[in-house]
Amino acid sequence: MDRKITLAHGDGGELAHKLIQQIFVSAFGNTRESHFDASFLSLDSGQIAVTTDSFVVKPLFFPGGDIGKIAVSGTVNDLAVAGAVPLYLTAGFIIEEGFLLADLRQIVQSLADEARAAGVRVVAGDTKVVEKGSVDGVYINTAGIGIARSGKTVDPKTIESGDVVITSGTIGDHGIAILAARGELGLVTDLKSDCAPLNRMIDAVMDAAIAVKMMRDPTRGGVATTLVEIAEDFKVTIQLQEQALPIRREVVGACDILGFDPLYLANEGKVLMIVPKAEEERTLAILRRFPEGANAATIGEVTDTENGKLLLETPLGSRRRLHRLSGMMLPRIC
Amino acid sequence: MQTLFEPQDPAVAKKLAQKLIHLADSYRERTGIMPTFMEVCGSHTMALARTGVKLILQGHVRLLSGPGCPVCVTDQKQIDAMIELAESDDRIVCTFGDMIRVPGSKRSLQSAKTEGRDIRIVYSPLDAVRIAEENPDRDVVFLGVGFETTVPVLAAALQLAYKKQLKNFSMWATTKLVQPVLRTLLTEKHVKINGFLLPGHVSIVLGQHAYQFLVDEFQMPGVISGFETVEMLSAIYQLVKMLDADHPAIMNNYKSVVRENGNPAAQKLMFDYFEPCDEAWRGIGMIPQSGLDIREKYAAYNAKKKFKIEVGEPKKTRCRCGDMICGLATPEECILFGKACTPLHPVGPCMVSTEGACSAHYAYMRKDG
Incomplete structure (x- = not known):
């Protein structure tokens, strides 16, 4: 694979397929869901909680974490403090042309590791590549789905x-x-x-x-x-x-x-x-x-x-x- | 785990505050005068409000904010000129954070930045020199605002640019000196105070002896203070004591960092690159020899000479920042405070700067809203 992200990585063709398979699917380990345009999730009956957050942190890597880790913790914490049990995440990436693949791999891996540690699964994702200068490296949006606790609410x-x-x-x-x-x-x-x-x-x-x-x-x-x-x-x-x-x-x-x-x-x-x-x-x-x-x-x-x-x-x-x-x-x- | 305060501090501070209040009250009983002091430094203004010192002394000791907030004392025409300077596509204007939201007659640096002008916040002027090195095709101008605390660092930036022979770096210097403005407040502005809480940071450069004229010419006591609760209370206590004993002197209550003669190396650097000049102050006007300008030898780095910037007379507002820095008004006395003028929509610099009297009052002492 090339060393840097190019616009072709976002055109839906061969390179895009490779990027998704080699970086995202392998990190998230959910090959089954990736065969469809949407994921089907089983939830216990009751109320579900939904939240979303976008991450534009600068620098992308900092002592104690990176944008991948924060994209998990930010959304998971929003569900948790609302009193819900976080279960699933989606992750959308907007990547700047020229971004280093090695950095992207590290960010995705960190996102996957944190999600695993928090006990949530990443079940849907998206990548877009935009021209150089249109974003600052990479932006990530995550949405989180959780379920309400039975009988225990924050009141x-x-x-x-x-x-x-x-x-x-x-x-x-x-x-x-x-x-x-x-x-x-x-x-x-x-x-x-x-x-x-x-x-x-x-x-x-x-x-x-x-x-x-x-x-x-x-x-x-x-x-x-x-x-x-x-x-x-x-x-x-x-x-x-x-x-x-x-x-x-x-x-x-x-x-x-x-x-x-x-x-x-x-x-x-x-x-x-x-x-x-x-x-x-x-x-x-x-x-x-x-x-x-x-x-x-x-x-x-x-x-x-x-x-x-x-x-x-x-x-x-x-x-x-x-x-x-x-x-x-x-x-x-x- | 460390908390915001050392464990012994609160007890010491409380006791000191009681002692201070007691002495201030007995002085007032005896003379009918409430001890009134001016904190010269903007960081003191902020710290006095944040720590609650100002609140606890209310009704016993009056504390007036002085002319020590660099952005607040900057003449509006200079502010307009600096914003005008940024109105060019090929320039990078670097500034301290405080300046960015100060309203100009037309707009602020912030709104110029939003519309695409290349304006960058730096913490040190040396960063601006680095930016100039990285952008050899573009002019980089640093907005050099500040007192003697900051001028040595401005000089260091000029020194570095000179050493590197940078052709695209320059500085718009509008700097201020502490001694001339204190003298002006006591003579022309007839400020009614009983002493000065003297700035900690500026004194590191100037030294204790720089304030002796206050005693010699005006019989005015002064205490150099740090910024912790106990340090400020102790300094104010010393002021009341000197007032009570009618024995004015300049005391150094910040000996850990302030020496009798200050920092000679910083002073030398400052005067190697800068020379005294007449300077206009907000709310006061021109004070002779109250600022520093870049020496002729380094004129190539003087943005005022390098660029032709023309601005008209500043727009008049009802903002009382000019009175505020002379101790002639308090934030609550300004008709705009908290209504037409808030940190989100500031009318004057005192509401913008983290060292401004209105900003401190709005953040820490306002009653409603």
């Missing part, structure tokens, strides 16, 4: 004062890891992106019959934006303790230099949960059994169920209101 209507807010780990790792990996900011760090599918960890919490009242993964916009949305959507006041926020030293340092607020940095392998106070310790214990939940911590509590707002108590004891991320975060001059 935000039951949120009440005293419930606690838990994060499954340190905040802001992905945001800073990606910025550093772009190499534009002169930052050198060992920091890795946290990107990971969280469905097995979330399964463990749900299977332990913990009454999770709300779950969301704090991706773009970070912990603050995600919690503002929850607060506003369900008319609850959430108060965070600044001292309780788990955060790596490297992230604090990078934020100091760049003028960023870690509460607004993206995470790709974290879940925020609201659980009853009585189940706080049990939830933390389960999360901490998993490597991706090793630094799980309680970061705040629900203080009111009438006003939808997010508050932060600083170590000085002063309280301030947090808002959505407003515009892009830009590095400052000095």
Whole structure:
């Protein structure tokens, strides 16, 4: 096979066939489905959950993952935090002419490995090749299908004062890891992106019959934006303790230099949960059994169920209101 | 696991805050004056708001934002000129992130970029030199905005471009000096304050002695401070103490990085490539010898000489950024704040920059919305 993707790889002919067979079908190991234009799936009866997400991350390879891994974790996590059990994925690739086949192979393999590890199957796919300059390397869209758990739902209507807010780990790792990996900011760090599918960890919490009242993964916009949305959507006041926020030293340092607020940095392998106070310790214990939940911590509590707002108590004891991320975060001059 | 604060910090900070408030209140009882200080540096403005220091001191100590946000003090005509500079197909304009959304009279760099102009955000001016090397057929211009903190790095970029004999690199320098503007605020603007919270980063370059004139000429105390909660509280406490004892002095509360004479190597680099010039400031106007321009020897790298950029008189708005940087208005006193002017639709630079008074107030201290 040639070393680089050409427009002919996307024309539906001989080269396209080879590309699909040699890179995609072999990685996903589902030869049966690939013989038809659509896949037939068997699902247990009940409600199904569907979600889709597109991935345009730059750089394509970064410490802790690549676009293939993130294309799995992003979609799997969206299903999992909604309370569904992820089962199937589709994957659509838009590839730039001239893209290295070796890189594509690595990305597809990583996508396949992550899907396998998360226990989901990739059952449909598509590739398009576009002219050089039309996309930046490769873009991936994944759609996910899952089923609702029988009898166990995430019910935000039951949120009440005293419930606690838990994060499954340190905040802001992905945001800073990606910025550093772009190499534009002169930052050198060992920091890795946290990107990971969280469905097995979330399964463990749900299977332990913990009454999770709300779950969301704090991706773009970070912990603050995600919690503002929850607060506003369900008319609850959430108060965070600044001292309780788990955060790596490297992230604090990078934020100091760049003028960023870690509460607004993206995470790709974290879940925020609201659980009853009585189940706080049990939830933390389960999360901490998993490597991706090793630094799980309680970061705040629900203080009111009438006003939808997010508050932060600083170590000085002063309280301030947090808002959505407003515009892009830009590095400052000095 | 590390949290945002060292475990001992909150207790120390709380105690310090109580001590500070107590002293400030007793001073006010005795004199009828609420201690009022100006934080010169934009990063202090942000840190005071983010850490809650400003909030907890409300009603006891008044903190006014000063002229230390580089984008905010840049004259609107210069901003318009820099945006105009980007309106050419064959140029690459490189800028610090803060500049990109600052509104010009016609549009911002951001909207020029959206419409296809080649405008790139870099973190260091040295990156712009690298971009010039990689694009030998195109002119690369760096927008050199900043105080003494930034100028040595601008000089390093000129040094590198000169060493590499690059013909396609140049810099639009509109830089500012701290001492002249502090003097102007105290003389012409009659700013009513009792002392300065002096900038940490600038002082690394300038050194402690650079502020002695505040005491000698104006009997005005000043404390150089870092950016952590305890550091800022401690510096403000020292200010109140000096005020209370009527014993003004310049204190260095950031000794881990600021020396008496600053950084002589950085100062030398700065004056090797730049020379003092008259500079216009937003809200203040021209201050003699308050900026630095590229020396004649390096005129080939001076974008102001290389390109013919003409802009008209800037569009007038009701934005009060000019008053804000002189400590003459607070964000809440601006009629546009939070309504016509938000981070998504900024009217003035104070709402754009991460060091701007309005941006800090909007992010961390606004009451509703």
